[in-house]
Amino acid sequence: MRLLNTFTMRLEEYFGSQIPSYSILSHCWSTDEVTFQDINQPNWRSLRGAAKIEGACAVSRGYRQQYIWIDTCCIDKSSSAELSESINSMYRWYEKASWCYVYLEDVEGENLYLSRAEPGTREPVLDEISRSRWFTRGWTLQELIAPKFIFFFNNEWQFLGDKYALKDIISRVTTIPEAILRRTEDITSCSISRKMSWAASRKTTREEDIAYCLLGIFGVNMPLLYGEGGRAFIRLQEEILKESDDQSIFAWGLMNPKADRLGSEDRESSLDIGYQGVLATHPSSFAGSADIVPYPSDPDRQPFSMTNRGLRIELPVLEQGKIPGDDNVVGLLGCHYENDFSGVIGVFLQKTANRSIFTRWIPGLAKYTTEEANQAKVRTIYIKKMRTFGYYASVQKCLIRWESVRAQGYEIIQTLNTVNWSQGTDVFEFYEPSVREGNKVEVTIVLERASTDICFAIDLRVWRLLVPEDDRASYLERSVQIVPKPDNIATEVWLRQLSEERPGSWPLLANGQEPRENYHLLNLSRGFLGRFTCEVAAVAIEEEMLNQKITVLEVYMSEITPHFSNAEELG
Known part of the structure; x- marks a missing residue:
């Protein structure tokens, strides 16, 4: 020193x-x-x-x-x-x-x-x-x-x-x-949530320092990694979890401490509604949690820990019927409002495709009475550690099989709404839709025949559907539509329209023709001796490869025997 x-x-x-x-x-x-x-x-x-x-x-x-x-x-x-x-x-x-x-x-x-x-x-x-x-x-x-x-x-x-x-x-x-x-x-x-609330409105010049300045207050040590940004605050909480069983560390997201139920008119959250990790991203998330304190720890309860699946924790879980949404549950934390012993604090969780893995889907908290808590079933579950921004849960890979189309001289000239496109391996990535009911993603692949202006687009739509009665919490439904480029629109203009217009307006771009699966594309190419007709079909399926499930987009093109007249031969 x-x-x-x-x-x-x-x-x-x-x-x-x-x-x-x-x-x-x-x-x-x-x-x-x-x-x-x-x-x-x-x-x-x-x-x-x-x-x-x-x-x-x-x-x-x-x-x-x-x-x-x-x-x-x-x-x-x-x-x-x-x-x-x-x-x-x-x-x-x-x-x-x-x-x-x-x-x-x-x-x-x-x-x-x-x-x-x-x-x-x-x-x-x-x-x-x-x-x-x-x-x-x-x-x-x-x-x-x-x-x-x-x-x-x-x-x-x-x-x-x-x-x-x-x-x-x-x-x-x-x-x-x-x-x-x-x-x-x-x-x-003092509870973890109370100490975090003291830093809720404080500022630091560097983003990482909002975590590093709290090390001593929580009695933990960790290496400094300037450049990691908000990840530092996640690491701080992970270190705290190793030393404490105080579940108030998960009691964040309540902006108005007087609000005690989901849907209360008094509760206003400045946080984005969307899928959250189990850990907060900033001390400001604890602004309304100063009065939350833990119950004495249950010696028979398994200790919680962070794993590669997320937080592994044994919690009383309120299943369907207690909150809206077939796939929504409430995890009851071992904490309560100070001097209020009439109920417990709950966090809102939603099931993923793996029924034992959950994600926080609303950043707020709710109070549940002792009678309601007695109806909960104690379960060992996993809660995803990191927040998922927006409405997307993960990135999924899609393999394109299009050998017959490639053999006809077609190339993929553009992809829309893809995360990454690897032309050498015919694989692209897209954001998988979240478990929120009705949410979907749309990915577009545009193909063009070399040295021509003949183009068509394949629209892959993926929905997340909920199956509360099934062993799975949800599954992905896929559909494909094929849309040809109208003859009276230049390729550059059509590509711009595809990127700017919503897919719902595509029928207008196809001269009133309804895009559909197994679309028959006529007069796609002109040969020296006449007009050739090709038929294109596409289907999206799920296959398991190397112990992982991926989407496979299969595109077929078959050439139909040409029919031509003497006029066409001369023309």
């Missing part, structure tokens, strides 16, 4: 039991901070950010502290290993500090500090303190909770008050209970 000597203004390094008593600084970063590289230069005091460091050192000397730790200059951030070690140790460093000085750079110097404020002047000072940017940053959350003694200063290093004197305003701004601020209640007694 590097410490800045407040008398010599030089960095010194200590390890383990050799670390002396020290103060620590909490502040919001600006663009002109003095870094580790800067402070090792002889002229560092001429830098704009030096005044903050000198002010912190002066205060520390006033409290008879020879050493102070300041994150801007005591960490060599050019070393990823040192940065990772420091961030994983930071909560402990703040916790072990003798004093913590909070520098509120946006609280003006003309304000009177609270210990000497005249009657009537205290409230304006408190109001300005509460509006400080310091209360909105992610990193300052642990810097508020971890230290035992915290002193607040304005931008001229005038004393404003300590954490205990300001506990009421701090609690109101941060939603952290006063008992935690007074340290009469340990942070480990």
Whole structure:
């Protein structure tokens, strides 16, 4: 641990039991901070950010502290290993500090500090303190909770008050209970959802830091991987799951804590309605979950764990009839609203093709009474870990068999609504429709005969159908339509229409002819001696290959014996 000597203004390094008593600084970063590289230069005091460091050192000397730790200059951030070690140790460093000085750079110097404020002047000072940017940053959350003694200063290093004197305003701004601020209640007694709610409205410059700044609060460690984006918050929750059986970690998505039932007019969610993973993607998902606490863990209940199928958990499950939708169920969590023992918290789940695997399909929560909970059946299920964006569950492969068409000189010139097209292997990928009833996907393949303007399109439509009575929760239904390019439309114009128009308007593009399966395409090519007629048919089926089920689109073309007249021979 590097410490800045407040008398010599030089960095010194200590390890383990050799670390002396020290103060620590909490502040919001600006663009002109003095870094580790800067402070090792002889002229560092001429830098704009030096005044903050000198002010912190002066205060520390006033409290008879020879050493102070300041994150801007005591960490060599050019070393990823040192940065990772420091961030994983930071909560402990703040916790072990003798004093913590909070520098509120946006609280003006003309304000009177609270210990000497005249009657009537205290409230304006408190109001300005509460509006400080310091209360909105992610990193300052642990810097508020971890230290035992915290002193607040304005931008001229005038004393404003300590954490205990300001506990009421701090609690109101941060939603952290006063008992935690007074340290009469340990942070480990708070539920996971409550601690997450404290960070719900906080911001960090880098996306990953909203996870890294919470490591100490949850008592976990993990490597830093800048560049992983929101995946960092998922990893944080995975690490928490290894250490805790508190199921309130799954109680996220409720924006209005007063709403207790699905369909309540009071409940408004700012999250997208759609398929979710079992883990939240940001602390903001816990904004309405501060009052959710776990029941004591059941010693007979199997521990939950994250697997490659998703979260494996033993839950009471309310089956069909309790909620709308044949494929929807509610998983009852082992938690409840604080001081309300009349019911439990439930999350909305929907079955996938594998009946033991579920996905969250509404981001909210619901309260179920004890009587309703008694009707649930305890099951071991899997809940998908990652959120599925939009209405699509996964990517499915489709193999095209079209040898007879290729033999006639046709090529695939365009695909619409495909994820990826691999012409060398005749395989394309499309988003598989979700288990939401009535949802479908449409993929279009356009074929053209070489050196001609003869084109036709194949429209593959895939539906997800629900089969609640069957062993399967749902299955895919496939259909194919074939549409020829009208003779009076140029190929470029027709392709643009296909990409811009909805498939439902295709009959208009085909001169009023209804697209259908096994469409007979007449007069597709003209030979030297006459007019040839070809018949095209297509069908989509499901086949199992190498232990996986894929869609196979089979396209057939057969040449019919030509019929021509003398006029056609001469023409």
